[in-house]
Amino acid sequence: MxxxxxxxxxxxxxxSDICIxxxxxxxxxxxxxxxxxxxxxxxxxxxNFEFEQKTQALNKGYSIGQAYYPLQSSRLRFFGGxxxxxxxxxxxxxxxxxxxxxxxxxxxxxxxxxxLDPYYIKAHEICELQEYEYSSEYWEAKLEKKAIExxxxxxxxxxxxxxxxxxxxxxxxxNIIDSKNIRLITDANLTKINLTEYGNQVDYLxxxxxxxxxxxxKAKAFVMACGALQNVRHLLNSNNIINKxxxxxxDLVGRFFMEHPHVDSADMVLLANTNMNLYYDxxxxxxxxxxxxxxxxxxxxxxxxxxxxxxESKDSKNLAIDQDSEDVTKKLKxxxxxxxxxxxxxxxxxxxxxxxxxxxxxxxxxEEKQRLRQEDDKLETSHHILNTRSEQSPNPDSRVxxxxxxxxxxxxxxxxxxxLTESDKSSILNSNxxxxxxxxxxxxxxxxxxDWLLDEKIEWPKFLGGGWHHMGITRMxxxxxxxxxxxxxxxxxxxxxxxSSSSVFTTSGVANPTLTIVALSLRLADYLNKxxxxxxxx
Amino acid sequence: MKRxxxxxxxxxxxxxxxxxxxxxxxxxSDSQNPNNRPLLHDFLPEDDITGIINEYLIQNKKFDKLNVxxxxxxxxxxxxxxxxxxxxxxxxxxxxxTELKYLIQKNIS
Numbered sequence: 001m002x003x004x005x006x007x008x009x010x011x012x013x014x015x016s017d018i019c020i021x022x023x024x025x026x027x028x029x030x031x032x033x034x035x036x037x038x039x040x041x042x043x044x045x046x047x048n049f050e051f052e053q054k055t056q057a058l059n060k061g062y063s064i065g066q067a068y069y070p071l072q073s074s075r076l077r078f079f080g081g082x083x084x085x086x087x088x089x090x091x092x093x094x095x096x097x098x099x100x101x102x103x104x105x106x107x108x109x110x111x112x113x114x115x116l117d118p119y120y121i122k123a124h125e126i127c128e129l130q131e132y133e134y135s136s137e138y139w140e141a142k143l144e145k146k147a148i149e150x151x152x153x154x155x156x157x158x159x160x161x162x163x164x165x166x167x168x169x170x171x172x173x174x175n176i177i178d179s180k181n182i183r184l185i186t187d188a189n190l191t192k193i194n195l196t197e198y199g200n201q202v203d204y205l206x207x208x209x210x211x212x213x214x215x216x217x218k219a220k221a222f223v224m225a226c227g228a229l230q231n232v233r234h235l236l237n238s239n240n241i242i243n244k245x246x247x248x249x250x251d252l253v254g255r256f257f258m259e260h261p262h263v264d265s266a267d268m269v270l271l272a273n274t275n276m277n278l279y280y281d282x283x284x285x286x287x288x289x290x291x292x293x294x295x296x297x298x299x300x301x302x303x304x305x306x307x308x309x310x311x312e313s314k315d316s317k318n319l320a321i322d323q324d325s326e327d328v329t330k331k332l333k334x335x336x337x338x339x340x341x342x343x344x345x346x347x348x349x350x351x352x353x354x355x356x357x358x359x360x361x362x363x364x365x366x367e368e369k370q371r372l373r374q375e376d377d378k379l380e381t382s383h384h385i386l387n388t389r390s391e392q393s394p395n396p397d398s399r400v401x402x403x404x405x406x407x408x409x410x411x412x413x414x415x416x417x418x419x420l421t422e423s424d425k426s427s428i429l430n431s432n433x434x435x436x437x438x439x440x441x442x443x444x445x446x447x448x449x450x451d452w453l454l455d456e457k458i459e460w461p462k463f464l465g466g467g468w469h470h471m472g473i474t475r476m477x478x479x480x481x482x483x484x485x486x487x488x489x490x491x492x493x494x495x496x497x498x499x500s501s502s503s504v505f506t507t508s509g510v511a512n513p514t515l516t517i518v519a520l521s522l523r524l525a526d527y528l529n530k531x532x533x534x535x536x537x538x
Numbered sequence: 539m540k541r542x543x544x545x546x547x548x549x550x551x552x553x554x555x556x557x558x559x560x561x562x563x564x565x566x567s568d569s570q571n572p573n574n575r576p577l578l579h580d581f582l583p584e585d586d587i588t589g590i591i592n593e594y595l596i597q598n599k600k601f602d603k604l605n606v607x608x609x610x611x612x613x614x615x616x617x618x619x620x621x622x623x624x625x626x627x628x629x630x631x632x633x634x635x636t637e638l639k640y641l642i643q644k645n646i647s
Binding site: 379381437441 | 575576578580581582583586616617619620621623625627629630631632633634637
């Protein structure tokens with residue numbers, strides 16, 4: 001069933017067993033799972049079914065640390081959430097990501113990978129992926145492609161799968177609306193979490209539309225699935241009983257912000273006969289693709305954080321710049337006069353993406369450029385940029401808190417202070433060195449590490465990319481002095497408040513978080529189904 | 539007579555085949571490396587080679603020549619370097635110590 005909070009038909013005090021705040025990947029997955037288990041669910045969504053600028057503007061925030069993307073655009077605020085613009089790249093976290101590692105301070109989830117495996121399998125179905133298989137051997141056989149024969153005690157081919165990508169808002173809209181157990185209310189903005197006077201239970205939620213029509217929600221259990229930044233924002237803002245904010249007695253809410261720094265860290269030259277067809281090629285056309293990663297054993301031996309890297313063709317990336325060069329322009333004109341090539345020249349096309357202009361060049365032109373660059377009596381090679389996506393170590397000084405300015409609903413804006421550490425940088429450098437040595441050992445190419453990584457005086461490039469992956473800021477730990485939620489994603493100090501989001505991640509790994517978000521939400525649904533009756537009434 | 543011609547032709551044929559085979563073997567030995575491992579100068583662009591050499595010469599006042607007989611031998615040593623971690627970074631490039639020395643030797647001698 002669907003209603004909008006703008007409607008006059010909605011009761012002033014809305015009551016439910018389980019209330020989920022946020023209809024993105026986590027909220028929708030949980031709602032559908034609880035529906036299957038016969039539970040009634042109230043699902044609240046700030047936006048509605050279509051993107052609206054006024055609602056999206058509520059996500060505005062500021063960044064004061066390492067330069068970051070505009071917070072307003074990094075998450076989508078309408079039904080389906082950020083699955084409205086994700087690329088669909090999926091992988092589970094690795095076993096080592098869950099372990100307490102003495103070289104990664106604040107590491108160690110209170111659960112193991114094996115606790116999540118049954119839920120990863122179900123998450124695969126929801127994200128429209130293939131079987132829950134991530135070994136390179138499996139995909140080599142299935143796709144009839146070959147992995148590079150790395151020494152697997154050093155470097156491995158880590159596999160990702162590619163979702164359609166599943167747009168949860170489109171794909172599961174009817175599942176939600178047509179369900180008798182799910183009551184979806186859109187245009188419902190959370191403005192306050194009100195605790196009981198003892199501060200150990202959520203008494204009710206305050207909701208508001210953009211036109212300031214207000215309602216109250218009472219439920220046995222509340223699940224925050226608003227996305228990491230918004231979860232923290234609401235917890236910190238709801239400070240009328242506990243002045244540090246809900247669940248923040250130990251000053252942990254908002255701390256340990258982690259992203260996956262995406263950064264060009266090396267150039268790679270490969271001999272042209274190196275078979276790279278199993279690896280990411282930028283097109284995301286394959287159901288599965290590999291990236292380079294370090295083995296768990298070498299991570300232990302050399303005390304490295306987890307690491308992954310993919311290559312991007314240097315030829316296509318720099319072509320816009322090269323096309324301005326006189327030499328290439330002259331040669332392009334020569335090509336036009338050649339028989340059979342004029343048609344191929346007409347396939348040059350311009351694509352606008354992310355506000356910038358990228359030239360996508362027919363394979364022929366890339367090959368021609370390589371040929372022109374190719375020197376006489378040298379072997380043919382391909383040139384690539386190595387873009388690493390690495391694990392960020394949990395750092396309490398990397399944090400999200402509240403700004404002094406407020407949004408249209410009177411809620412303080414989010415303020416992000418993304419901070420990285422020396423170990424984050426040295427881990428990338430040492431992992432690149434291992435990869436470089438393996439390329440040399442195999443005789444397939446060489447790696448040239450970028451200057452910024454070798455220069456101790458440079459911390460990081462001015463702008464680091466990321467995956468828009470916001471993790472760790474209501475982290476999971478059994479000790480309330482080290483985590484905001486326990487192993488069941490329950491906020492430690494609050495009997496009936498749970499969090500379903502990448503904000504509960506204790507460490508970040510290298511995998512895109514969506515698959516793990518869905519798996520955790522299904523696990524939480526399972527837990528609530530078994531335990532919601534035991535939650536004390538307010 | 540026929541036997542003499544046969545023997546003469548056989549001798550010529552054997553010589554030709556032997557020369558061809560020996561040439562092939564020598565070609566393999568001298569210019570092909572085990573497992574077809576090309577050396578740096580076989581594939582790295584000249585600009586990058588120049589960059590490596592310049593960086594090396596700035597950082598090193600002395601240069602000890604490699605005492606090797608063939609590129610075959612070089613190639614085996616390079617592979618061994620990468621396995622044993624006998625590597626270095628020069629101008630950002632992750633290289634085997636041997637291949638770096640050989641590159642310098644080849645270009646400045």
